[in-house]
Amino acid sequence: MINAEIIKQKALEYGAAAVGIGDIAGFAGVSPQRDPKMILPHAKCIIGFLFRVPRALFRTMNEHTQFMQYTQVGVKYIDEDLSEIFLLKMGALIENEGYDACLQRNISNLRIKGDHSTNPELVDTYELVNAEPVAPGKPAPDVIIDFNLAAAVCGLGRAGDSGHLIAPKLGPFLRMAFIVTDAPLVCDPPFGAPLCDHCGACAAACPGKAIGEEGTDTWQCAVYYRGAHKSNPFMTEQFLAGDPEREQVIEGEKHFDRESARAIYKKIDFLPSRSTGYIPCICGRACDAACYRHLKEKGVL
Amino acid sequence: MKALKEKLIAELKKCGTDLVRCGRAEDMRDGGVKKLFPEARTVICVLFRQLRGTRRGIEEGSVYYQYTTSVETVEEVMLPGALLRGCWVLEEAGFEALPQRRYQLVMQEKEGTNFEVAYDEIYRGLESETVLDFEKCAVDCGAGEIGLSGSLLTDDFGPSQRWGFIITDAELPPDEVVTPHLCDRCGECIKACPGHALSAEGKRNDWQCAAYYKGANRSKNPFMPPNAFEDDPERLKIISGEADLSPEKAKEILELIRFYPPVKHAMVASMCGRACDTACYVHLEEKGVLKRKFRTPFRKRPVWELPIEE
Numbered sequence: 001m002i003n004a005e006i007i008k009q010k011a012l013e014y015g016a017a018a019v020g021i022g023d024i025a026g027f028a029g030v031s032p033q034r035d036p037k038m039i040l041p042h043a044k045c046i047i048g049f050l051f052r053v054p055r056a057l058f059r060t061m062n063e064h065t066q067f068m069q070y071t072q073v074g075v076k077y078i079d080e081d082l083s084e085i086f087l088l089k090m091g092a093l094i095e096n097e098g099y100d101a102c103l104q105r106n107i108s109n110l111r112i113k114g115d116h117s118t119n120p121e122l123v124d125t126y127e128l129v130n131a132e133p134v135a136p137g138k139p140a141p142d143v144i145i146d147f148n149l150a151a152a153v154c155g156l157g158r159a160g161d162s163g164h165l166i167a168p169k170l171g172p173f174l175r176m177a178f179i180v181t182d183a184p185l186v187c188d189p190p191f192g193a194p195l196c197d198h199c200g201a202c203a204a205a206c207p208g209k210a211i212g213e214e215g216t217d218t219w220q221c222a223v224y225y226r227g228a229h230k231s232n233p234f235m236t237e238q239f240l241a242g243d244p245e246r247e248q249v250i251e252g253e254k255h256f257d258r259e260s261a262r263a264i265y266k267k268i269d270f271l272p273s274r275s276t277g278y279i280p281c282i283c284g285r286a287c288d289a290a291c292y293r294h295l296k297e298k299g300v301l
Numbered sequence: 302m303k304a305l306k307e308k309l310i311a312e313l314k315k316c317g318t319d320l321v322r323c324g325r326a327e328d329m330r331d332g333g334v335k336k337l338f339p340e341a342r343t344v345i346c347v348l349f350r351q352l353r354g355t356r357r358g359i360e361e362g363s364v365y366y367q368y369t370t371s372v373e374t375v376e377e378v379m380l381p382g383a384l385l386r387g388c389w390v391l392e393e394a395g396f397e398a399l400p401q402r403r404y405q406l407v408m409q410e411k412e413g414t415n416f417e418v419a420y421d422e423i424y425r426g427l428e429s430e431t432v433l434d435f436e437k438c439a440v441d442c443g444a445g446e447i448g449l450s451g452s453l454l455t456d457d458f459g460p461s462q463r464w465g466f467i468i469t470d471a472e473l474p475p476d477e478v479v480t481p482h483l484c485d486r487c488g489e490c491i492k493a494c495p496g497h498a499l500s501a502e503g504k505r506n507d508w509q510c511a512a513y514y515k516g517a518n519r520s521k522n523p524f525m526p527p528n529a530f531e532d533d534p535e536r537l538k539i540i541s542g543e544a545d546l547s548p549e550k551a552k553e554i555l556e557l558i559r560f561y562p563p564v565k566h567a568m569v570a571s572m573c574g575r576a577c578d579t580a581c582y583v584h585l586e587e588k589g590v591l592k593r594k595f596r597t598p599f600r601k602r603p604v605w606e607l608p609i610e611e
Contacts, residue, residue, distance in 0.1 A: 015386060019305040056338065056399035056468075065337050066431045068404045077381040085382075233429035272406040272424050275567035 002097040004186040007047060010093055014086050017052040018156055018169055021045050023187040024180075026153030032139035033112045034146045036180040040102045045187055046145075047179045048154030049086065051078050052170055056291070061284030064233045075175070079106045083177040090179060099183035104145055105282060106176065109277070113140045116258060120222035123277045124262070135239055147176050154178075155188035160196030161203065162287040163216045168195065171230040171295050172288040195300055196291075205290035207231055207283050208252045216287075219261040225250060226268045227282030234270040234282065279286055304474045312390050313347055316383035320348040320457060322476045324442035331438050333431045334468055338399050338508050342472040346442035349375050351461040353582075353599060359574030362434055362523060362605050369564045369571050372417070375463045376403060377566055387467045396471040403435055403465065406567060412548065416511040420555055421607065422567040439464055443476035446483055449503035450490035450577045454483045456592045459585045460578035483590055484581075485601065493580035495521040495573050496542045508551035515558045516572030518542040522605045524560040524572070541609050 004021050011019040023044045024036060032038050036046055053074040060066040083105050091101035108119050111127040133138035148159040156176075157167035164172045190296045203211035208224025210217050227234065230250040240246040248254045249264075256264065271280035295301050310321045326334055326341035334341055355371040358364030383585060384400035393396035405415040411426040436453050444464065445455035452460040456479075491499045496513025498506045516522035519529070519540035530536040538544040539554060546554065561570045583600045585591050 013559070015389070017389065052389050052392065054385070054392060054398055054400060056388075056397045059397070060337055060399065060431075064429055068407055068430060069400060069402065072404055073381045073385060073400050073402060077377070081378050082382055082385065134351060192560070234427060270424075271427070272422060272567075275422055275565075276500075 001196050002094060002099070002183055002185075005069045007090070007093070007185060011047075011049055011090060014089055015051065015082065016049040016086065017165060018050040018152075019173070020048045020154035020156045020188045021185050022048060022150065022153030022155065022190065026190055027145075027149070030146065030149065033114070033143055034149070035139070035143065036102075036104075036145050036150070038139055039104075039145075040100055040180045040182060042182045043102075043180045044182050045185050046154060047090070047148055047181065047185070048151050048156050049083075049090075049177045050151070050156055050167055050170060051083065051086075051175045051177070053078065053173045053175060055173055055292070058173060058285060058289045061281065062286070067282060069285070070285075071121075071278050071280045072276075074275050075281070078175045079108055082174065087177055087179060094179065094181055094183055097183065099181055101183075102180040104150075104178040104180060106147065107142065107144050110142060110144065112142065112144050117218040118222050118258070118261075119224035120218060121279060121281070123273055123279060124265070145178065145180075147178070150178050151176055152191045155191050158191045158194035158196070160194060160291060161198055161200070161215070162211050162291065164288055164291070166195045166291065166295070168301065171292040173292060195295060197298075199294050201290040201294045202287035205286040206252075207286060211287060219258050220256050222279075223256045223261050223264060223268065225281055225283050226265070226279045227270045228264065228268050229283065232270065232282050240267060259286050302471065302473050305471060307492065308388055309345070309473070310432055311385050316386050317349060317379055318383045319350045319462070320346075320455065322346045322348070322439075322442040322444040324438075324478070325475045328475075328478075329438060329441045331434045331441075332510070333433045334438065337431050338397070338468045338470070339554050340397070340470045341468045342467075342470050343475070344438060344442055345387065345467040345473065346439050346444045346450050346467065346469065347380065347387065347467065348439075348444060348455070348462045348464040349379055349383075350458045351375065351463060353461065353595065356461075356574055356579055356582075356599070359571070360579065360599070364525075365561065365572065365574075368574055369568055372463065372571075373566060373568050374562050379436045380463060380465045383463050384467055388393060391469050391471055396469050398471075399468040401433055401466040401468060403463070404432070407432060414507050414511050414548075416507060416514040417568055418569075419563065419567045420511060420552060421570060433466065435464065435466075438466060441478065442466075443478050446479050446481035448483065448484035448490065449488070450581065451503060451505055452490075452578055452581065454581070454585070456483070456590075457580045458521075458593060459591050461582060469592050483585060484503055485582055486586075488553055489580040489584045490577035493576040494542075495576060499577060506546075509546050511552045511569075512546055512551045512558070513542060514571055514573050514575075515555060515569050516560060517554050517558060518573075519609055521576070522560065522572045523607060527561065529560070530554070530557060535611070537562050537611060559601045
């Protein structure tokens with residue numbers, strides 16, 4: 001008989017760094033487009049899994065010695081392969097016992113209708129602007145659950161000011177995946193107070209000044225994630241040559257919205273992305289690295 | 302540290318890894334190791350075999366797709382998974398661990414190419430992106446020796462493996478560096494190349510290799526139409542593998558070889574099937590020097606060849 005203990009033991013065996021089980025009631029009040037009960041109406045709980053991204057991958061980016069391994073191994077591989085294989089194995093365990101297992105990997109390239117943000121990790125994202133509900137009472141597809149909220153419901157961590165999840169063991173160096181299920185599992189309490197103490201280190205570290213009081217401006221982030229800043233080691237004099245706004249851009253002073261960000265994307269082409277659709281991170285995830293250093297110094301990890 | 306190494310190897314084997322070898326970081330001839338990780342103490346070489354059966358289709362001239370997709374799956378799926386698992390074991394033990402998979406779309410050199418990937422997808426001259434010499438590091442980890450063609454040869458699989466590394470500050474017991482003993486410089490690799498891309502000394506002309514890896518030799522490419530390169534005055538030389546290609550000419554030819562779809566991740570479908578390595582494997586198998594034995598030899602009949610039509 002499947003139970004929470006077996007789920008957790010298997011998850012760790014299959015490669016998760018942390019696992020938690022949250023009561024589906026923890027999503028009460030969320031938008032239907034973010035509600036896991038719109039995916040599995042009789043869901044009882046959600047199982048959350050964290051995957052460790054090796055710390056050394058951040059180090060080589062911040063020391064400007066290597067960038068591609070982070071994107072290829074730490075982002076693309078974990079989201080596209082590892083988490084999917086992992087979820088299929090975990091889901092089979094649950095379905096073997098006659099319960100539903102709705103796998104939720106990171107839907108990196110889609111945004112629900114009405115969400116105008118982007119995912120800086122990808123060449124671009126697609127907002128499902130034409131989606132329509134298939135029946136009265138249903139939300140427009142795709143329903144994409146809020147991973148940060150789900151992680152908090154599962155007791156795994158809570159998002160910091162940068163909008164990235166911070167977990168006690170891993171800090172912000174992690175990726176997530178979930179399973180929505182009707183299996184009656186013993187749930188963990190939701191995560192308590194966030195580890196983020198609003199120190200501002202993440203905002204100060206961002207070369208594009210993308211983190212403000214209202215969180216991260218994802219379009220601004222996307223421009224500097226892919227290297228529009230002067231500390232980019234691949235920066236050349238040819239970049240935006242002749243553009244009167246060049247200095248403003250590389251200093252991180254220009255503000256980009258969706259249109260202006262997309263307009264400059266093709267000019268920010270320092271490392272390969274076409275073969276995978278994943279943008280190499282040239283800011284070195286400075287926000288997360290600064291956050292990690294701060295939390296380490298505080299001794300809370 | 303012996304226990305940690307054993308645990309690490311056990312976890313890597315669970316991920317399908319065939320061989321694990323450890324070298325001392327200070328013994329690495331590639332300065333990139335210390336550039337990436339100045340405090341590194343050990344470089345762990347994680348090797349996956351390339352199944353002999355993946356070469357069978359090209360050997361028989363019957364199926365080409367399986368060879369390159371198997372390479373792609375090992376490089377893009379199996380290896381990163383094992384490397385991450387190894388890193389997690391080391392991080393759990395309190396050490397830093399940096400995974401290194403082969404990533405061929407970035408080169409520090411301003412010229413040149415990597416024959417396994419589309420030449421026009423490569424970003425060149427990127428000195429800030431450290432790229433390790435995988436062959437050299439594998440040798441320094443004790444994984445094997447370098448053969449005449451430049452391929453890594455191991456006692457277990459000859460020239461048939463793919464590999465990556467974990468660089469760590471954990472001081473794991475090192476393995477012995479192998480004294481070269483497999484390659485007898487027989488020259489079979491040189492003879493087998495359908496594009497004569499290897500010199501008598503085994504130096505590879507990367508552009509020549511890229512063109513013939515992708516299938517410029519008609520006698521080894523069953524997908525080439527009769528009118529291929531018909532406007533080229535050197536057509537016969539090209540399709541018989543006798544042309545001496547400059548980088549520009551090789552690019553021109555690579556653009557025209559569109560007889561078979563590419564594999565994912567910018568990988569080029571191999572038409573030669575790495576004939577150099579296959580010939581090497583056949584030779585080593587015949588000599589009986591490989592540890593892994595099969596019930597029947599790989600080469601079961603004479604090598605096939607299509608006629609070259611003028």
